[in-house]
Amino acid sequence: MITLAVPDDVDSRGWRPSASLDALRARAHLNQRIRDFFSERGVLEVETPLLCSSTATDPFLTSLSLQWRGCTRYLQTSPEFPMKRLLAAGSGPIFQLCKVFRADEFGRLHNPEFSMLEWYRPGFSLADLMDETEALIVALAAVFGRPLSGPFQRVSYRKAFLDAVGVDPLTVSDLQLSVIARECVPSAPEEWDRDGWLNLLMAEVVEPHLGNGPVFVWGFPPSQASLARCLHDDDGERVAARAEFYLGGMELANGYDELTDAQEQRVRFQADLAQRQCLDAASVPMPDALLDALQAGLPPSAGMALGVDRLLMWLLDKPRIADVCSFTADRA
Secondary structure (H helix, E strand, C coil), X not given: CCCCCCCCCCCCCCCCCCCCHHHHHHXXXXXXXXXXXXXXXXXXXXXXXXXXXXXXXXXXXXXXXXXXXXEEEEECCCCHHHHHHHHHCCCCXXXXXXXEECCCCCCCCCCCEXXXXXXXXXXXXXXXXXXXXXXXXXXXXXXXXXCCCCCCEEEEHHHHXXXXXXXXXXXXXXXXXXXXXXXXXXXXXXXXXXXXXXXXXXXXHHHHHCCCCCEEEEEECHHHCCCECEEECCCCCEEEEEXXXXXXXXXXXXXXXXXXXXXXXXXXXXXXXXXXXXXXXXXXXXXXXXXHHHHHHCCCXXXXXXXXXXXXXXXXXXXXXXXXXXXXCCCC
């Protein structure tokens, strides 16, 4: 066994990799097993551009950009937009293993360049997608000697908040929510909107309450639907058909029952762009190519994006993303 031990105090410009050679071999093995899993299920592996004319409109994501032939191009925060264009063109079920980029993320669990597995399943519901995600994680965990037994927990966003915070996130007033959030996190800013408070409580209170086992949280507030459909839950409340997957206390994946309505998606993008302007975030263009694809006809589908680095961290029981990446941003 060959291990490259890199002390924490080594100059960040040193030439040595962040991870051991064993971890890099494990990454190669993981990638192959992921490909085997989808190949056996008839899901086509695709490659889409990482450098595109548009990017995520999410007000809280910062894309890296560069100039090409006098035009701005963006390194993708996710391959979602071009993959959906392939779906609209009739690709059928597809998956991709690729690098993605988010400018403001760096730390124990974050690197501005990281690896993502993303897949789309025409004809799948959100429940079907969670079933397949569970099957994938169980198969990979067994290969790496970390077997998971029993069905994964599935809890609604609403119940997760009620259990951890004691309030209904779908009906609580904005004022009461802000008071509770500041009580739970005294250092929090005072001038946030409803989703800001919800996201803070989710990160600081709800997620730690989920524990370390495998759990899906589904049914997010409609304001957090992003590119997901909205529907009514069993209590008649309107929620986003969106699920997040947690394992080892980390968020590993985010999935949608995909929105196929081009007009509704344009309205959401416009709201994002307006919020970016209010926040003085960098302006980004309207994703017209995706909207054209939705207008042409995106088949009813469900899609999941999974962080491969974090999954490998859990599989190898490593505490930092640097332990599973060949070179993190400070060493690249």
